[in-house]
Amino acid sequence: MGSAFDITVVANSQSEGEAYIDAAINEIKRIENLISSWDPKTQTSSINKNAGISPVTVDPELFQLIERTLKISQLTKGAFDISYASMDRIWRFDGTMTIMPDEAAVNASVEKVGYHNIILNKAQSTVFLKEKGMKIGFGAIGKGYAADKAKQLLQEKGVTGGIINASGDLNAWGNQHNGDDWMVAIKNPMNKKKVFSWLPIKNSAVVTSGNYEKFVEFDGTKYSHIINPKTGYPSYGMTSVSVFTKNAELADALSTSVFVMGVETGLNFINQLKGVECIIVDSKNEIHTSNNIQLNKQ
Ligand code: ADP
Ligand code: MG
Secondary structure, three states: OOOOEEEEEOOOOHHHHHHHHHHHHHHHHHHHHHHOOOOOOOHHHHHHHOOOOOOEEOOHHHHHHHHHHHHHHHHOOOOOOHHHHHHHHOOOOOOOOOOOOOHHHHHHHOOOOOHHHEEEEOOOOEEEEOOOOOOOOOOOOHHHHHHHHHHHHHHHOOOOOEEEEEOOEEEEEOOOOOOOOEEEEEEEOOEEEEEEEEEEEOOOEEEEEEOOOOEEEEOOEEEEOOEOOOOOOEOOOEEEEEEEEOOHHHHHHHHHHHHHHOHHHHHHHHHOOOOOEEEEEEOOOOEEEOOOOOOOOO
8 A cells, every 4th residue: 555554463372463464464455456546457447547438347345435435525525535636647745846836737637626526326336437537546545444444354353452553544443462452642743752642542543644754845835745626736734634533444534634624624624523533733833632632741
């Protein structure tokens, strides 16, 4: 998935633990083979290749994942949109971009973006991108989905506790082997080595979207790899957004969405959702939390 996974399991022996971890790795690879838009052999690539041409038959699993992404697009009024992917031609977040694209180019880049044009046919299990040049990508939800599925598989195998951690996007269940809760450290954005607060995670997920790694800077403003699908401009003003909820797929999608929405709209949005909390660090390194989060600052 282009990112490192750390897998922790509670097991009776080293070999049992390793077998569980292998099973989780296979599950993550299986999902990558379904949702990667880099690998030309995946069903997702096939959907993209057939944009504007014809519907593509996909596995129910992929169909249902796309169905859920459309619900999140509706819920977030389009802040989250897997069809953002056609914009990747104008923005690069690997340090190779030196000038800001002009307004006309940015406006043109969103022409092919729009989740309304992702057409699902449940009876046939097909996905059709209506416009030629449209593309979908699971960059903002795939890691969370993979973490959930790996967790589910291990739970089915009887693993009583563990953590699937996809580069900081994690889903935990059960307890540590000594019965303690799993704890997650929220780092101080001013001093990454210093833990700012510890929070217990009980059978739930924590996902962070951040712009510490992938961003491009123009005139002192850091533009992140999370793009506003409506304007075509990368979001700015946020350093990180962490979302806490039961499953990592939703947390992943919502952390990206809040990044696009900004502090005020984002907090308002999260406060309206039951069982979802968030911590936002803005670009001035100020910390904002949703209503039910108390940080025991250290
Ligand atoms: P991270 O990569 O920090 O874990 P996210 O989970 O928020 O962050 O995912 C960011 C990725 O999601 C981007 O690199 C891009 O592939 C994709 N993306 C960017 N903007 C959007 C958007 N508005 N809606 C859906 N996906 C997006
Ligand atoms: Mg995300």
